[in-house]
Structure formats: structure tokens, C-alpha cells
Amino acid sequence: MLKVERPKTLKESALASLRDAITSNTLKPGTRLVERSLCETMGVSRTVVRECIRHLESEHLVKGIPNSGFVVASISDEEAREIYEIRALLEGIAVKACCEVITPEAIKQLYALHEEIALHLKNDDIKTALKLTTQFYELIFKTAEKHVAWVLVTQLNSRISRLRAYTLSSQGRKTKGPQDLYDMVKAIEEHNPETAVAICERHVREAYEIATTIDKGSDT
Structure with a gap:
């Protein structure tokens, strides 16, 4: 039997909307999250807004300030360096393994995602490009069967997306950026792990x- 997709709840939709606003830098670091304004903007109750804020706090996108409520968190240079180090390590492992097991169908999907990413960036649609880039890497990790590594990446994905929004x-x-992705896919298609990993590491x-x-703002 085919799996039936469950429609998103109001909370899930509100959470995705607020997360997108932060990761795309629409809500900049240091921006105070006022419950009443968020309720009016998103059309949800204060209970839903509070649940969303708490969830985003667990993703390190939101930070509580004593006696001031919550603000959009910043990413320090030290945190950014560590995130990129982890990215380079995990993505390099996945890309190398992908070279050994890649299929023509997966290659076709990677090229298609690359083309969509390039198109949306050309049109300054950073939000869609970010989502497609996540799909691009997810396909690499899952094709390589690096499922645990992908779980680790997804735990960082919100902050990775924020950094990508800055750099893109x-x-x-x-x-x-898109040229690097194309070259990476080409090397994977040619089963050339050394070149693919080198491109991946250079890209990161x-x-x-x-x-x-880039000035990534302050949350204090």
C-alpha cells in the first residue's frame, strides 16, 4: 500500500514559515520576536507561536535574552568555522562513497537539481535555491547510504541554511557555487572520488x- 501523506498541522506550517524567515535572513540576527506581531503576521494563536519559538531555540536559531524575551540568534565566527569543518568532513565522506555506487538515474536527478539551483539563484530566489541545495546533498548522502552522517547534517541544517543564505x-x-556543484556531479559520474572530494572541499x-x-549580526 502507498503511504498517504499527512497534511501539515497549523503548528508545522507556522514553524516552517518562521524557520524560513530566519534561515533566509528575512528576520536578521538580533531581531526581537514579539509574540503579538507574530500572531498577527502568521494568523495563529500565541500558544502556537510560543511552541514554534521553543522549537527554534532547540535548533539554535532563536536565543532567549533574560528580561527581554527571544531574539533571532547570531552565528559566531567560531561556530561558523566548526560548522564548515563538519560540513567538509561529512560531505567529503558522502561524495567519495557516492562515486562508487552512483546510478544513471541518481546522476540524472543531481544534474536536474543543479540546473534548478542555478536557475533560481539567477532569478535571486535564494529561498527556493536553499531548499533545492538541501535536496541535492540529501540525494548524495542517501545514494551513498551514509544515513547516520545525514542525520548529523540535518541537525545542523538550519544553521547551514543560514550560512548558505549569506554566502549565496x-x-x-x-x-x-552552481558551477562547483556541476563539476562535483561530473566527477561523481566519472567515478573519480579524488576529484569529487577535492571539489567538495574547495567549495566548502x-x-x-x-x-x-560578512557581518552576520549580533543577538545581544
């Missing part, structure tokens, strides 16, 4: 270098 908005990254390193030059 920078000059040149909108074209250089360059993203980190861009992120360190």
Missing part, C-alpha cells in the same frame, strides 16, 4: 571564506 547572496557565488572552504567576511 554574495557577489560571484551565485554562479561559482570558499564558502567559509566568504562567510567570515
Whole structure:
């Protein structure tokens, strides 16, 4: 029997909306989260808003300030460096393994995702490009059967998406980023793990270098 997709609850929809606003940098670091305003904007109750804020606090996207409520959290340079180090390690492992087991169908899907990412970046649709980039890497990890590694990545995904939003908005990254993804897929298709991993590591390193030059705001 086919699995029946469950429609999203009001809380799930509100959580996704608020998370997207933070990861896309629509709500910038340090922005105070006022319950009444959020209720009016999203059309939900204060109970739902509070549950969403608590959930995002567990994802380190929101931070509680004593006697001031909650604000959008910032990402320190130290946190960013560690996140990129973990990205390079886990993505390199997945890309290498993917070279050994890749199928023509998976290659076709990766190229299709690359084209969509490039198109949406060209049209300045960062939000959609971020979602597609997550799908791109998820396909690599799952094709490589690195399921535990992907779980670790998903636990960081909210903050990874925020950093990607910063870097993808920078000059040149909108074209250089997709080109790196294309070159990576090409190397995977050719079963060339050394080249694929080198491209992956370079892509992450360059993203980190861009992120360190951008003012990511303050939550204090």
C-alpha cells in the first residue's frame, strides 16, 4: 500500500514559515520576536507561536535574552568555522562513497537539481535555491547510504541554511557555487572520488571564506 501523506498541522506550517524567515535572513540576527506581531503576521494563536519559538531555540536559531524575551540568534565566527569543518568532513565522506555506487538515474536527478539551483539563484530566489541545495546533498548522502552522517547534517541544517543564505547572496557565488556543484556531479559520474572530494572541499572552504567576511549580526 502507498503511504498517504499527512497534511501539515497549523503548528508545522507556522514553524516552517518562521524557520524560513530566519534561515533566509528575512528576520536578521538580533531581531526581537514579539509574540503579538507574530500572531498577527502568521494568523495563529500565541500558544502556537510560543511552541514554534521553543522549537527554534532547540535548533539554535532563536536565543532567549533574560528580561527581554527571544531574539533571532547570531552565528559566531567560531561556530561558523566548526560548522564548515563538519560540513567538509561529512560531505567529503558522502561524495567519495557516492562515486562508487552512483546510478544513471541518481546522476540524472543531481544534474536536474543543479540546473534548478542555478536557475533560481539567477532569478535571486535564494529561498527556493536553499531548499533545492538541501535536496541535492540529501540525494548524495542517501545514494551513498551514509544515513547516520545525514542525520548529523540535518541537525545542523538550519544553521547551514543560514550560512548558505549569506554566502549565496554574495557577489560571484551565485554562479561559482552552481558551477562547483556541476563539476562535483561530473566527477561523481566519472567515478573519480579524488576529484569529487577535492571539489567538495574547495567549495566548502570558499564558502567559509566568504562567510567570515560578512557581518552576520549580533543577538545581544
